[in-house]
Amino acid sequence: MAINIVADGGSERAETMLARIRRLLDLELSIAELVGVAVLLAGPYLLAGLGWTIAHAEALHGLRSVELAVSLLGSIALWPALLLADVCLS
Numbered sequence: 001m002a003i004n005i006v007a008d009g010g011s012e013r014a015e016t017m018l019a020r021i022r023r024l025l026d027l028e029l030s031i032a033e034l035v036g037v038a039v040l041l042a043g044p045y046l047l048a049g050l051g052w053t054i055a056h057a058e059a060l061h062g063l064r065s066v067e068l069a070v071s072l073l074g075s076i077a078l079w080p081a082l083l084l085a086d087v088c089l090s
Contacts, residue, residue, distance in 0.1 A: 049076035052083065 029037075053060075053075040063071055075082065 046076060049079040052076075052079040056082070056086075 053072060056075070060068060060071055060075070
């Protein structure tokens, strides 16, 4: 089943856009390339999380062993939610 979402005046532009999307979706990536993309995307995210955790380390004082590890990893992984909560609650 095909869905036509082209307006009357811009059929050429829509065709080129669809061709670009098809070309993008036709790309085949190896496992190594997918891992490389994941590392490139995860690196800055984890660095920002580490920065957030270091800047807000007072929340981790008094925790021991497993509680500290879980809180530390959770703070690094979930820094966008913590940032939003910090902004909304301040």
